[in-house]
Amino acid sequence: MKHQPAKNITDEKRTYAHQNFGLSEADFEEMLQKMKEGDDGLFEKIFLAQFEETISYLMYRYKVNQSSAYDATMEALLKFRKRLLEGKIAYFNMRFLFTQIAGQFLIASLKENNKSVEITVNDDVGEEEEEKIDDAILDYLDIAWKQLGEQCSKLLENYYYKKIALKEIAKKLGKSDVALRKQKQRCLEALRSFFLKQYKP
Amino acid sequence: MDHKKYTEGTELSGDELEAISEKLIQAKFDREKRKAWEHRLRDEYGVTRESTPKKKKFPFSNLAIAAILMCIAGIVTYSVVSYLTPSYDSVVNESIEQLITIDNHAVVTRGNKLVNEEVLAAINAYEDKKYDESIAIWKKLISSEKIRGTFHYNLALCYLQKTPPETSSAITNLEAARKTKTIQEEANWALALAYLQIDQKDKAKKVLQEIIQAKAYKYKRAEIILAKL
Numbered sequence: 127m128k129h130q131p132a133k134n135i136t137d138e139k140r141t142y143a144h145q146n147f148g149l150s151e152a153d154f155e156e157m158l159q160k161m162k163e164g165d166d167g168l169f170e171k172i173f174l175a176q177f178e179e180t181i182s183y184l185m186y187r188y189k190v191n192q193s194s195a196y197d198a199t200m201e202a203l204l205k206f207r208k209r210l211l212e213g214k215i216a217y218f219n220m221r222f223l224f225t226q227i228a229g230q231f232l233i234a235s236l237k238e239n240n241k242s243v244e245i246t247v248n249d250d251v252g253e254e255e256e257e258k259i260d261d262a263i264l265d266y267l268d269i270a271w272k273q274l275g276e277q278c279s280k281l282l283e284n285y286y287y288k289k290i291a292l293k294e295i296a297k298k299l300g301k302s303d304v305a306l307r308k309q310k311q312r313c314l315e316a317l318r319s320f321f322l323k324q325y326k327p
Numbered sequence: 328m329d330h331k332k333y334t335e336g337t338e339l340s341g342d343e344l345e346a347i348s349e350k351l352i353q354a355k356f357d358r359e360k361r362k363a364w365e366h367r368l369r370d371e372y373g374v375t376r377e378s379t380p381k382k383k384k385f386p387f388s389n390l391a392i393a394a395i396l397m398c399i400a401g402i403v404t405y406s407v408v409s410y411l412t413p414s415y416d417s418v419v420n421e422s423i424e425q426l427i428t429i430d431n432h433a434v435v436t437r438g439n440k441l442v443n444e445e446v447l448a449a450i451n452a453y454e455d456k457k458y459d460e461s462i463a464i465w466k467k468l469i470s471s472e473k474i475r476g477t478f479h480y481n482l483a484l485c486y487l488q489k490t491p492p493e494t495s496s497a498i499t500n501l502e503a504a505r506k507t508k509t510i511q512e513e514a515n516w517a518l519a520l521a522y523l524q525i526d527q528k529d530k531a532k533k534v535l536q537e538i539i540q541a542k543a544y545k546y547k548r549a550e551i552i553l554a555k556l
Binding site: 170174175177178181191192193196197200203204207208257259261263264267268271282283286287311314315317318321322325327 | 329330333334336339341344345348349350351352353354355356357358360361364365367368371372374376377378
């Protein structure tokens with residue numbers, strides 16, 4: 127049996143690491159695990175470090191100004207975080223995927239402002255367009271949020287934003303899944319009721 | 328899922344509340360995250376969002392812009408008002424076009440299968456704009472049946488809708504129809520329109536005034552037409 131040269135394995139690993147912002151597969155799993163526990167530290171460290179590089183790429187690729195590229199990269203980062211938490215991104219070529227998502231946000235924004243842009247097939251990474259929510263609504267939501275008790279706000283944040291499974295939260299709190307599900311429903315109703323009391327369209 | 332439903336105070340199902348809340352919560356924390364990252368990017372990586380280049384100043388003074396805008400607003404207002412204010416003819420024609428046959432065949436046929444079929448055939452012919460066909464059936468029914476008010480009314484409508492209209496025949500039948508209490512109001516309205524169709528404004532005015540006074544069927548529309556006469 128032929129012995130495979132060690133150099134090739136190292137090169138392959140290096141390529142993968144480059145394609146994944148310097149992360150090995152084990153690092154990626156570690157980052158994902160931490161995110162699932164509500165700790166975004168490692169994710170932010172890695173992704174914020176390459177933020178500028180993505181801006182430069184978008185400016186070069188689409189011939190846009192820095193602010194448009196900045197906004198698109200920021201949106202991509204938020205989206206990427208969400209998709210990682212939802213388990214929709216695997217260790218493969220995150221650099222490519224991230225820049226494609228950023229490109230797609232940029233195209234959407236340019237289209238909204240009626241600016242033409244060169245679009246290639248590669249730009250479509252299957253991102254569905256999300257409904258935009260007015261800042262004013264979010265301002266009222268912030269006010270309503272402050273009226274929620276700590277238990278409710280933590281539960282809703284952990285479940286809906288940090289995407290921690292209800293089972294995990296229940297385990298930590300020493301509660302049953304069913305009880306926590308009911309509590310979550312009550313928290314959502316309370317949040318909406320506080321919101322409606324404040325909201326002035 | 329439309330998040331506006333959340334803000335309107337309408338009742339939401341459990342699933343709707345869950346789905347919309349998730350979106351809103353996601354957006355709320357995304358906004359916070361965005362701000363936090365902006366600070367970190369600036370403080371730790373020296374990356375800031377450059378402001379977009381300002382647009383060139385418009386070469387006209389504010390006064391000139393105001394004058395231009397006033398002119399445009401005037402033209403637009405005039406066009407909209409002209410467009411939205413229907414003429415007398417268009418109101419009358421539109422009202423005639425909107426007349427529909429009275430379908431009370433369950434009452435007038437008194438369970439008679441043959442009469443029932445004929446009434447339905449006449450109504451269908453009217454809806455298909457086959458007015459002569461419809462007229463023939465109504466005439467036959469008027470000659471054979473005792474309860475005729477509705478038939479006279481429906482027959483009159485055919486005469487009004489025909490091209491060219493046979494308004495005098497329509498008026499004769501409407502005069503007969505208005506004697507029947509159950510369709511008196513509808514017949515009065517159609518009669519006023521019939522008079523207007525042949526430009527007998529005085530007669531039309533009289534009927535319209537009756538309608539308005541009694542606050543009867545279509546009295547609001549009658550007010551509009553009377554104001555235009």
